[in-house]
Amino acid sequence: MEKAPRKKAFFSVARWAPLNEALVRAKEALSSSDLAERDLHEHLRSGRLLSSMRRIERDGSEIFARVKPPFWNGLTLMETHELGSDGLAKRSGKVQVRGLDVKFVANAKLWFFVARSDLYRLYPVGGARADAEDSEHAEDGGPSARRKPGKKLTNNWRVYVAAELARYVEAGKPLPSAKDLAEYCQEKWGNEPDISDIHKLIRFLF
Structure with a gap:
């Protein structure tokens, strides 16, 4: 008996929040960028905060898939900085995932998301x-x-x-x-x- 084809994952902004939005929300709750980076990573790594990824190749093809908690082991989250109008570096409210394998990110753009239900429960x-x-x-x-x-x-x-x-x-x-x-x-x-x-x-x- 043939197995039924696996249903293709569907991205919905109502269900998945961008990782940048998660950082901003965690910062608001904790009043600390450092704690927000640390706690978000731990929640992702432990599975308390479900995550997903959109990967778009150079040829325009796209893959949307759930990200398993072990994926986050060995990675770090770091809020980036940008120059303000006064010429001084300020936190941007945007998070960068550091430590990704070069081969994994080559020839593609990645966007990470978290489950809104988990995000709102945690923060x-x-x-x-x-x-x-x-x-x-x-x-x-x-x-x-x-x-x-x-x-x-x-x-x-x-x-x-x-x-x-x-x-x-x-x-x-x-x-x-x-x-x-x-x-x-x-x-x-x-x-x-x-x-x-x-x-x-x-x-x-x-």
């Missing part, structure tokens, strides 16, 4: 931080725990919320919190879904 800044705070309030019996659940919406609110999330992803902005999305629904339709339902949708998408 909960912006909207993700607000979600974490909502959870803490709920556990402590705070305001979020006493929040009245919204009525069931008759329209397909998930489609519109997903589109709103996609808009943030395309703009490179931190995702809004579940509470923010509930307020978005309230403003748009005068009603809002349960916060728990919005959390489920975010987990499904990312």
Whole structure:
């Protein structure tokens, strides 16, 4: 019996964040470039932060594939520098992967990405931080725990919320919190879904 052909991996910016974006997010969470470089590499090497790669050859052919954690052994992440308007070198917010085999990078350009779901879990800044705070309030019996659940919406609110999330992803902005999305629904339709339902949708998408 012939084996079914392996399904070709598909790149989606909604699922995969550029490594540069991961560095910026880690720096914001840790307030340190050095710690961001160190921790990102360790997360990649341990598999806590899933990664992928787009490799484009000189002839235009492209390969997109998942990168296994051992790939990162022996490599280092280093934020590059660029000259500012004052002529002084400043950190660029762009990360360089050092230690790659010369044969591996010859005649090709490489771009590395990380799973957004892992990135947002490891570095909960912006909207993700607000979600974490909502959870803490709920556990402590705070305001979020006493929040009245919204009525069931008759329209397909998930489609519109997903589109709103996609808009943030395309703009490179931190995702809004579940509470923010509930307020978005309230403003748009005068009603809002349960916060728990919005959390489920975010987990499904990312």
